[in-house]
Amino acid sequence: MEATIKAKKKQRPEKPKMTKSKLINTLKKTWVLYLFVIPAIIYVIIFNYAPLYGIQIAFKDYRASSGVWGSEWVGFKHFETFFNSYQFWDLLRNTLVLSVYSLVAGTPVPILFALLLNYCVFPKFKKVSQMVTYAPHFISTVVFCGMIFIFLGNDGIFNQIIQKLGGGGIDFLGNASNFKHIYVWSGVLQGMGFSSIIYMSVLSTVSPELHEAAIVDGANKLHRVWYIDLPSIMPTAIILLIMSTGQILNVGFEKVFLLQLPINLDNSEIISTYVYKIGIQKAQFSYSTAIGLFNNLVSFIVLLIVNKVADKTANISLW
Numbered sequence: 001m002e003a004t005i006k007a008k009k010k011q012r013p014e015k016p017k018m019t020k021s022k023l024i025n026t027l028k029k030t031w032v033l034y035l036f037v038i039p040a041i042i043y044v045i046i047f048n049y050a051p052l053y054g055i056q057i058a059f060k061d062y063r064a065s066s067g068v069w070g071s072e073w074v075g076f077k078h079f080e081t082f083f084n085s086y087q088f089w090d091l092l093r094n095t096l097v098l099s100v101y102s103l104v105a106g107t108p109v110p111i112l113f114a115l116l117l118n119y120c121v122f123p124k125f126k127k128v129s130q131m132v133t134y135a136p137h138f139i140s141t142v143v144f145c146g147m148i149f150i151f152l153g154n155d156g157i158f159n160q161i162i163q164k165l166g167g168g169g170i171d172f173l174g175n176a177s178n179f180k181h182i183y184v185w186s187g188v189l190q191g192m193g194f195s196s197i198i199y200m201s202v203l204s205t206v207s208p209e210l211h212e213a214a215i216v217d218g219a220n221k222l223h224r225v226w227y228i229d230l231p232s233i234m235p236t237a238i239i240l241l242i243m244s245t246g247q248i249l250n251v252g253f254e255k256v257f258l259l260q261l262p263i264n265l266d267n268s269e270i271i272s273t274y275v276y277k278i279g280i281q282k283a284q285f286s287y288s289t290a291i292g293l294f295n296n297l298v299s300f301i302v303l304l305i306v307n308k309v310a311d312k313t314a315n316i317s318l319w
Helices: 002-011 020-059 077-084 088-106 108-118 123-138 141-152 157-164 176-204 208-216 221-245 253-259 262-268 271-281 285-314
Strands: none
Touching: 020 077, 020 285, 077 088, 077 285, 088 108, 088 176, 088 221, 088 262, 088 271, 108 123, 108 176, 108 221, 123 176, 141 157, 141 176, 141 253, 176 221, 176 253, 176 262, 208 221, 221 285, 253 262, 253 271, 271 285
16 A cells, blocks of 8 residues: 555655746746835834834833833733723623624625626616615715714705605604614615625526526526525625625724714713723723724634634535
8 A cells, every 4th residue: 555655646746946046047038017116015014013012002101201111010900990991891792793793794795796687677776776775885984874863853855755755754764773774774775785795796697597596497596596596695795794794893084973962872882982082082002902902802713613614514614
């Protein structure tokens, strides 16, 4: 057996090694391509790697006069302060509720929308639907939040429609329990069309012969969706889901902060908004850095777990 394995190894052609001269010749031929990559590399180094130098202030009592290296080392003091604070569980609960709710509501909707468009037999209606649903993605967060206040205010469009139909006005924004629903479903509305582009592109690569064979076998549209389309887009959906879970604690700061009101603060205060208020407004830099580091570490651990589970169950993973 060992002799057979050795013989097979000998039969395998060895990969040609990249010598120094070949490497230089390759660089000479493709130096223009590497020139285009340089700005992206510089950008990543400046904005992604250089700031890592400041993480150490999470373990120090940072003083601007002493600098990062000169500040006193305190270890895990700021982490313990955050874990023992009365706001810890509320912040963690609000962040997880918004993240998981957004994940559960936002994942299937673009898939369903892409499937509906894929089977639409009216080209003009399909183009109009795509244009209308893509448009909200290009509206800035500030403008979109302003539109939410206008539409859901006491004198907003929705309340006017309800009153015209004989009902009483609803205080959408005044009820704190409505915040998570407003945040999540407005986000689904804003990103539904744009997110469906990926699934539409995957569906366009499905072989028409599969659908033709299914029709010959008597399959209806629901059968074709279930047995052909969904299995085709499932790998892409799982990869996007894994990437989304990596941001499970990094709920969008801008939108939450803009939709916050004193009346809904108990349900809308999340880790990112708390870090902003503590770090920027109150200048507690070490404490806010410790909270942000905890947030990123939890997100990283969740990403590793979900990626491993997806690899074991569906044999699909990021790495």
